[in-house]
Amino acid sequence: MISLCKDQKVFDTKEQGVLKEILSARRDVRGHHFLDKPIEDAILTEILEAAILAPSVGFSQPWKFILVQDPLKRDEIYHEFRKENTKAAKMFPTTSIYTSLKLEGIKEAPLNIAVLYQKPTKTILGQTTQKKMGEYSVVCAIQNLWLMARAHNVGVGWVSILRAKKVKKILGISNEYKLVGYLTLGYVSKFLDEPELLKLKWDERKRIKEVVEWV
Numbered sequence: 001m002i003s004l005c006k007d008q009k010v011f012d013t014k015e016q017g018v019l020k021e022i023l024s025a026r027r028d029v030r031g032h033h034f035l036d037k038p039i040e041d042a043i044l045t046e047i048l049e050a051a052i053l054a055p056s057v058g059f060s061q062p063w064k065f066i067l068v069q070d071p072l073k074r075d076e077i078y079h080e081f082r083k084e085n086t087k088a089a090k091m092f093p094t095t096s097i098y099t100s101l102k103l104e105g106i107k108e109a110p111l112n113i114a115v116l117y118q119k120p121t122k123t124i125l126g127q128t129t130q131k132k133m134g135e136y137s138v139v140c141a142i143q144n145l146w147l148m149a150r151a152h153n154v155g156v157g158w159v160s161i162l163r164a165k166k167v168k169k170i171l172g173i174s175n176e177y178k179l180v181g182y183l184t185l186g187y188v189s190k191f192l193d194e195p196e197l198l199k200l201k202w203d204e205r206k207r208i209k210e211v212v213e214w215v
Contacts, residue, residue, distance in 0.1 A: 022151050027191050029155030031105030034186040038110050043152050047185075050148030056137035058125035063141045066171055068112035076170045077162065077182070078106040084161045097200065104159045109184035114167060115142055116177040138180045145183070155188035 004010055039047075048065060056062060068074060081104055092098045106112060117138045120127070127133045146156045164179040173179070198205055 022147055025191060026146055026150045027155070027195060029105065029109075029157045029184070029186075029188055029191075030102040030196065031108040031157070031184070032102050033155060033188040033190060034105045034108040034110070034184070035189060036110070037187045039154055039185060039187070043154065044111075047145055047148045047152065047154065051141040051145035054137065054141035054144045056140070057127055057133040060120065060124050060127070060134055060137065062118045062120070062134045063138045064116040064118055064177060066114040066116065066173065068114060068171065071107075073170055074106055074112055077112070077167060078104075080166045080170070081106060081159060081162055084163060088161055097202070101196075101200075103161060105157050105184040105186070106159060108186075109155075109157065110186040111184070113145075113183045113185060114171055114173070114179060115145075115181040115183060116173065117180050119176055119178060135178065135180060142181050142183070149185060150191075153187065153191075154185055155191065157184040158182070159184060 051065065052061065052063065054063075068077075085103065089098050115138060117135045120134060124134060142158070149156045159182045162182055167173075167179050167182060168177070192199065195205075197203060
């Protein structure tokens, strides 16, 4: 075991195993699994606090979270999803499988969260060459949120079949922000033992040797 200063936390194999379990059990939750049960304020706070512990390039912390509960706004966003989903279905040869999928939980989930990136108004350390590093930092925040939610047995779905400009207009979000993710959160009837698309054989899980290369 690597030795650190005595005042620094060293994680043992049990804690490492718990983290691996959470990573392995994380799922993208669809609408037909959400329960009509609100997330407790204390747990929601922990989930959001985990999000803002994410790494951010230049310590820019460029994220903002809009919690969407208004049913009328969610209806508008759902309508936008339906339009885009109809277009998307025509792009896949396996249209029948695609149309059978429940790809969102906008109306069913107790809570929706729009995750935003705040565009910089000054030069940001570490973002002078790769301009999108701030947006990638927001994605890290989403991953933190997702894992902490799973640790609290709260499901998360990422709804990507949406036009960002339309969502921003519905929610009244100004041009200083860019929509990075639209999430649905809530307790669920069950977490699948495998990702749904893997179960349906939409694609296969890649193995380490397929995606790792030494140079």
